[in-house]
Amino acid sequence: MTAVAPSASGQPVTGKGQKRRTRTGPPRPLLGLAGIIGFLLIWEALPRLSVVNPDYLPPASEVLVVFVQNLGLTAFWVAVGQTLISWGLGLAVATIAALVLGLIIGSNSFLRKATHSTIEFLRPIPSVALIPLAVLLFGVDRGSALMLVIYASFWQVLIQVLYGVADVDTVAHDTAKSYGLGAVARIRYVLWPTTLPYFMTGLRLAAAVALILAITSELIIGNPGLGHQIALAQSGAAISAMYALILATGMLGVVINFVMRLIERRTLAWHSSIRGEAVV
Template sequence: MTGARVLRGVAGAAGLVAVGELLIRFVMSDDVIFPAPSTILYEAALLLVDTEFLTGLGTTLTNWALGLLIAIGIAVPLGVLLGALPPVERAIRPVLEFMRPIPSVAIIPLAILLIPVDGLMKVSVIVYACMWPILINTLYGMHDVDPQAKESLRSFGFGPLAVLVRVSLPSAAPFVATGVRIAAGIALILAVSAELIAGGTAGVGVFVLQAGSGNRMDLMMAATFWAGMFGVFANLALLAGERRLFHWHRMRTGAQQS
């Protein structure tokens, strides 16, 4: 089933590339300057041996990974704490609901003013953006814990900490994993966006800016292509990890196996 889905996805992507190639070469006006997909893919292949691009990609991915890990380290314990203490959650929830919808990209100019260190500023923006999906999913996971399982453990004399470790955390873990997977995509968007807005010495966003200043739209799209491909690979890897580690959760919820 999984192999068939992959083949359908590859066929769909190939069809989209073919349609785009035909439209750009034979339908679009000559006044519209946009590289054909074949040109973008060719330049993307060349970028794999471009030292400047690879250095920038390494910088972007380092900020991505660091920001995501810090967000996990903050949001998961906070979500577990709030989920285990309903009165505290009810008191703090209005603040969370007020801050959560604020577009993370909108805080980049403020972060530039408040945090003078370039790398720290970009990581901080990523952390802020990634905290929300992880925190909210952790809270949902804590709310989804079977109350009968907790009561059964308490009836055998286990204390609150033992109930948390033995029942609540394992039950909430699939929700946390989903939050991390969602946050991974958000982290990549913010990593590149921060570079596009704040600039810097290296990064995929910086490379795109430099290519744009040289009127190299093909390079801009090729770098964007690799950013998107990394997002796809990261999502697939995290999704495979979820299915492997939490297959019991998919069976319990009746999720379709694929």
């Protein structure tokens, strides 16, 4: 069950059935490309045919031109950098805190039982509820973005680590104990390999959530970054620029997802869910 379990709390995991299927028709990447082009064509057509007011939704070609122009601007990359710093810093703090706490709480049954109700109570509290508090404490400093990012991504990682620690095979654990492995060695060779797949799932989810919160806080509170640029473009009625920035935000999300998946595959190369062998 190890390989399947992380999917129950997160994004889809690649199934086992797909490899057997024979491929018919054009190859998948081409179809995917056709899908993107089709989407852009519809986007181009809607305002051109005046189905949608072109003032509110400029044609794709106009937005893409602004998007490409943006790539040559220093201000754009500065904004991307600011967003990424809030994202990365917040994610790092949340991950380390959640990993340490998760390992401590998870490996002690008293702590696990005692904290369960509190964790289940705090976890569903939406992080945006903290926006007013963050504004009061930090204003438009990076601190307010960090506070939201850390709160939101902390729970994603913590819950996964707790699941992971609970999943340790009792036989493996007892065997290691009777062979005289010390506490550190048991963490290194029994606990850690079991927890790692869960931890990576949590990290991937947290990375996506952290980006959402970083952008949200820039959009609403006004910390410098991509989100703030979107808000500025919107209030300045620079509609094409706004769409171009939104496109950039989506691209940033795609890149982050891709990188996280790559890291996951690298770190879990030994694990059966990645090796693609049958899971017993």
